[in-house]
Amino acid sequence: MDLLVNGRTSHVQTDPERPLLWVLRNELGLTGAKYGCGEGQCGACTVLIDGVAHRSCITPVGSMAGKEITTVEGLADGAHLHPVQQAFIDSDAMQCGYCTPGMILQSVSLLRKKPSPSEAEIRQYMDGNICRCGTYNRIVAAIQKAAHAITADAKGERHA
Numbered sequence: 776m777d778l779l780v781n782g783r784t785s786h787v788q789t790d791p792e793r794p795l796l797w798v799l800r801n802e803l804g805l806t807g808a809k810y811g812c813g814e815g816q817c818g819a820c821t822v823l824i825d826g827v828a829h830r831s832c833i834t835p836v837g838s839m840a841g842k843e844i845t846t847v848e849g850l851a852d853g854a855h856l857h858p859v860q861q862a863f864i865d866s867d868a869m870q871c872g873y874c875t876p877g878m879i880l881q882s883v884s885l886l887r888k889k890p891s892p893s894e895a896e897i898r899q900y901m902d903g904n905i906c907r908c909g910t911y912n913r914i915v916a917a918i919q920k921a922a923h924a925i926t927a928d929a930k931g932e933r934h935a
């Protein structure tokens with residue numbers, strides 16, 4: 776089957792029931808998505824499918840025909856990091872970094888849906904993403920920073 780990942784189409788031959796996570800990591804070499812629980816419970820494997828966060832460990836690759844998949848490797852625009860990536864760095868919102876790709880993609884999904892979320896909305900949307908290092912407060916701060924940056928950019932463009 777053909778998979779559209781980060782704007783590129785790749786042909787893969789695999790069991791359609793195989794989890795997307797393993798195809799991304801082992802066939803396409805995209806190791807940003809991490810294996811945590813394998814049961815959809817931790818968020819380490821989160822990717823965007825048509826712009827919305829999904830758990831790739833419980834997503835059969837066979838269901839991906841015609842869908843657009845984005846991993847953390849595909850978020851930056853050339854040398855420019857995505858505002859959420861930049862905000863995670865600026866807010867020091869990581870310790871070991873294992874949860875970070877999933878956290879970032881979950882955050883991108885949130886901000887696409889709700890560009891100016893309240894702190895409570897952020898905590899609720901991020902609730903299924905686990906950070907064993909306990910950096911939750913800094914992650915919330917990073918999302919708030921990214922929301923401000925994205926909103927300011929949008930206003931700048933409108934007034935340009």
Ligand code: FES
Nearest residue numbers: 811812813818832
């Ligand atoms: S590894 Fe997919 S949700 Fe935990």
Ligand code: FES
Nearest residue numbers: 870874906907908
């Ligand atoms: S930074 Fe270590 S698990 Fe989140």
